[in-house]
Every structure is written in C-alpha cells, then in structure tokens.
Amino acid sequence: MDATDARILLALAADPRATVVALAEQLSLSRNTVQARLVRMEQGGVLGSFERRISPKALDQPLTAFVTAQVNQHQLAEVSQALADIAEVVEVFGLSGETDLLVRVVAADAEDLYRVAGQILAVRGIERTTTALAMRELVPHRLTPLLRRAAEGR
Amino acid sequence: MDATDARILLALAADPRATVVALAEQLSLSRNTVQARLVRMEQGGVLGSFERRISPKALDQPLTAFVTAQVNQHQLAEVSQALADIAEVVEVFGLSGETDLLVRVVAADAEDLYRVAGQILAVRGIERTTTALAMRELVPHRLTPLLRRAAEGR
DNA sequence: GTCACTTTTGAGCATATTGCTCAACTTGAG
C-alpha cells in the first residue's frame, strides 16, 4: 500500500458510498487507476470484512465488555473453537505470554452479559476470567490519523 | 433494525461489493425496499465508518497491543484528548471503575511499540500502564453469528 | 371489523456508473 492507496482510502472514509468516478475526480487520478487499485486492495486483504462496519448497538447489543482469561495452553485450539461458538464473542486475541486471552464480547444488558461471562468461564481449558465492562468509548475506532500519515508518504 | 435489515447486512457481509439490485434479487425483495433500508441504516448509524474495514497491517502496522492504564479521573477529558492525538492509538475504552482505560494501539515493530507505549505513559494524568502484545488473532472480528440470529428473528 | 398508518412493491425513466478493452505515455529499476 502506497500513498496513493492511502489517499483513496481516506476519501472513502470521508464518503463510504462515493463512486469510483467521484473518487478519481476528487483525487485527480484516472478512473482506471482508482478502479485497479481498489480491486487490488480488495483482493489483497487491505480491506477486511464488511461486518466490521456494523455497529453491535444496531443489533440490540449495546454493551461491550472485555474478558481476560487464563488458559491451559495445550488446549488453546479447543478453547479458541469453543469461544468462536459463542455468538456474543466478537473478537479474541492471544496475548503475550501464550496463557492470556482477551475476549471482546457484546451483550444486550447486564443480565445477558452475566450469562455470556458464565459461558466463557465454563469453557473447558479456561482457568480464570476477569470481566471489565466498557463504560465509555473515549476514542471510537479510527484509522484516519495513520491514513493521513501514509497519504503524505511518511 | 429488524430481521430484514439483518438479512441485507448478512448478504453484504458475504459480498461487500454487491449491488442493490443483486441484493434485492438474492433476498427476494424489491429493489426499492433494499435501497430504502440501506439508506435508513446508513443514516441511522447502523453502519460505522468505512475505516473499520481497513486492516492496519496494510498500513505497515502489523503489531497490535492493548495498554491498560490507570487515570486520575478528574483529568479524564484531557487524557482522552491526549490519547486521541497519538496516531497509533486506534481505540480507547473507559472500563468499569472509571479509573481504568483500555487503549488499543498498533505499531510497525517492537521498537515502534515501545515508543508508543512511552508516549502513552507520558500523558499527564496517566498513572500506571501495562502493555500486552496481541500475539494471535484467535477469533477475528466478526458479527455474523449475531446477524444470523437477528435474521431469524430471534 | 374498520380505520389510519407504514411499508412494500412494481413500474418507469433519465442519468451515471461499471466492467472491460486498447494503445500510448510515464516512471523507476537494473
């Protein structure tokens, strides 16, 4: 990904529904170029799944919580699969140390969250968990600052 | 958001570049309906920014880390602003307790991460931090399971 | 059941976009 790609993505971030023609005009590039680069980015894994744009709040899951878990590392694969089977589990990272997991979950309300936390703790191979509720989104997910830097070639 | 909206989003998740016409046909809905619902979702905040689809790896920031920080809660606003000024800070949550922050950062390499962690610790109002590197993405961000549930009206 | 209200549908139409191809022109690396 070069600076031009970053400029295209920035324009798209500003207006997700912008057409290729509009992007080309705005960026003073040929339509062909924008089209080719977009295809390349889409196929090259620069763009993740569309699901990422969907807000869980719209799915009546306004609560976000982070569960850290200690696992028996021999059962990491099974644990990982069991967590993936829980719908409310949105994202799981293996943290440094190989024994700690960070599980991002969403829930409809406090009771729902309690239930999900219980499901996680019940997974075979998970030893200990702590749950922290996300009270405020102080900085909503964003990549614009990095995109801007990349667009300027730095 | 109702079950029909969820079905539209599911179809879009499967093929982000699908046209409205294709979605309508696939879902056996009228093109008008799909178009109207998409506009409504886009304007109603169901869809978050396009940036969410961009992979930081493509921006030469293959490392993800989670920094937890303790803050003086009287300075929460200033701290929040200072964190937002760091480009590598991708997302910040205020966790239950009002005194803990979870900061998601990306970095180019270990050295870069060290630098960013230092910047965070240097923010006035931040008392203590711990940094955990995300070694593996065990469950990549996904909403499909919840979407499927919503699509079935449960 | 009836009324009012919202949503969906199908149709139509002008305009814009897409996907594709091609040849010519730049650009940077070796």
Next chain:
DNA sequence: CTCAAGTTGAGCAATATGCTCAAAAGTGAC
C-alpha cells in the same frame, strides 16, 4: 538503454442508480 509495471484517456455495451408514483399488503389501535 531496456524492460516491466503503472498510469492515462478513450470508447462501448450492459447495468445500476436515484427518483417518482400509485397500488397493494401489512400493522396496530380502537
């Protein structure tokens, strides 16, 4: 210089979009 890759402008057929409208179908209140 020479090659390979990227960009550009042009063109073209097929398709999608944005918009409007009126009729049909659901929905909930009473």
